[in-house]
Amino acid sequence: MFSVDNLSVSYLDQAVLKNFTLKMNQGEIVALVGESGSGKSTAIRAMFSLLSHEGRIDSGSVCLDGESLLDKTAEQWRDIRGKKIAMIFQDSGAMLNPIAKIKGQFVEYIRIHSSMTKAEAVAKAKEMLLSTNLQDPDRVMDSFPFQLSGGMRQRVGVAMAMTFNPKVLLADEPTSALDATTQKLIVDEMMELRDKHQMSIVIVTHNLGVAVHMADRIFVMQNGEVVEQGTSYDIVHNPQHPYTKQLLDTVPELEATDRWHC
């Protein structure tokens, strides 16, 4: 269904992503881990056609259900984003308009992407906020972003991204700005949503514990290349590449390995 084939990207003629290939199954979670600057964000931004203007795709393809995405126009992408592929950023708060209440922003987002009436869009927004365990959706809707905690803003970002039940969710360090408890809540919510809707998720994370806990497969990246990939179990228990071993050494107690305990 979702596949990336030999994708190469450069910024200002410097190659930063080399022959990135990923074939996702429906309902699968893949985590991209690796050192800072290894090309993780570049990979998912290229999948979402959201590279900065210095960035250029040199070769490769990105396909969803057999349809090539790289040759879509900006207008065609407006139909694809949110509906077929959605993205969650490190700080969803930064993506929100600071001087508009959540209600206005969420309703506008829904109406741009659908033919819902205003009342239907308000109901949908509330339903989505509730689905990310935001207990008091009316209060959230009536708040400006700065009146919400970082975790609440991130949930608003997750709720918006999930509104149209996209087939693919791209998440760029969605929990790294959050405290450990809120990180866990967001991770659990993403996994719940995956279970409920069978969406495929590509998550970029610095946190190997989060990757192991969430992902079916882990891709380890270094210098723009995938140096190792495998099931989370194999990456933890049978790492092959020296860099993977080095990464694992930095996390001596991978608490998430209890995933395999009975």
Ligand SMILES: Nc1ncnc2c1ncn2[C@@H]1O[C@H](COP(=O)(O)OP(=O)(O)OP(=O)(O)O)[C@@H](O)[C@H]1O
């Ligand atoms: N807009 C840009 N212009 C020029 N170079 C860029 C730009 N964005 C990223 N790069 C470079 O591309 C390389 C890959 O960056 P990228 O953000 O994809 O790495 P990353 O693995 O996500 O890093 P991090 O974990 O720190 O977020 C880096 O060398 C970075 O400096």
